[in-house]
Amino acid sequence: MPVTVLLADEHGLLRDGLASLLLATSRFNVVGSTGDGRECVRMALRLQPRLLIFDCAMRGLSGLEAARRLAPRCPETRMLCLSAYEDSRWVRAAFDAGAHGYVLKRDGYGVLSEGIEAVLRTKYFVSPDIAHVLVDGLRRRDVPTVGMAPGLSAREREITQLFAEGLSTRDIAERLHVSIKTVGTHREHIMGKLGLQGIAQLTRYALREGLTVLEPGVPDQDS
Template sequence: MIDIRVLLADDHVLVRSGIHSLLRSMTGIQVVAEAADGEEALRLAETHQPDLAILDIAMKGMNGVEAVRRIKVKCPNIKLLMLSMYSSEEYVMQALNAGAHGYLLKDSAAYELERAIRQVMQGIRYLDSFLSPDALDLYMRRVAEKGASAEVLTPRQRQILQLIAEGHNTKEIAYHLNLSGKTVETHRAQLMERLDIHDVPGLVLYAVRSGLITIEK
């Protein structure tokens, strides 16, 4: 059997090690690279060109959703499976809208992880068995009625929004992204105007609801 070459991305070393062990026990699946954040995942995806990338949704710096968006653009042939502890419709839809081919909860059984991999590799969208398609449809209708989502932001604006919501100030964001403070402030003003949110608490709440960050992060 031809191996399915997998890139695994999770910022928790023990979790990543556990998933790696599970994958190693499955026939025809080979982990070719591991990443600790979205930026590393994107870099390794371009280098190794795996068949499948399995990404945690909540990673600092560049989260799994943003990594999915960028991998989808740079490496369109890679299948993308989101792995998360969050079952809310907001997180699921953010992942699917970004380009994920499947969404699996971290507390799923090992056999469901393997089933998700096989199904995604066949080109079939996979949703964890605990997720309700009806609830997702309802959420999509609700979002359509409300209008704006994180999709209206540019990739750079989403990145800056995530860093703001994680508690970083302008100087720290500028250093992290190798930008000038003035450029960061310009992006910040533009994303506030686009979202019609004009204070940091509002941006944090929006980032949580949009799946850019989690409460724990």
């Protein structure tokens, strides 16, 4: 049976190109493609693909957070992070979130193919060019990872990311299908836990902690 694959990356051209390469052989069957982190979670839970190829940076819900949510609920899905980030903190964060492989976007398809085959054989894989980065990161475990935001719950990390990306309280409530009051309560808890005041400080925190790597918009006044 072909290996079922789900692709999750904000760049549609990358997804389309990767899908074409994978579908060029009968080995793979691309069953889904999305640029949204929350949709990635929904699709993976429904489709239970054998392989998920995802980017750690996606708007709304990061790939790291998506992988973290899927790891315990899709135990048969092998996850490979396809990323532009070479810093050891990002590599560690991906594996901590549940990824089985980490490939750089600047690598050729040969490296990606090697990584795919490795993770499908229940092994772990990291791009040869950054193997030293991973080793260095393991030696310095005191260096904080990214995307974790210690002390915040999964929902609080998600809301922090959305605020940092410029969504208003109303926008977030609509996206998450909760009340404006619920979002406001979460924001108060987040600010209290982190000792922050205002969306500007929250945005800087989110960028520093790797909850988002995207340029924020301008929050509405009601946020």
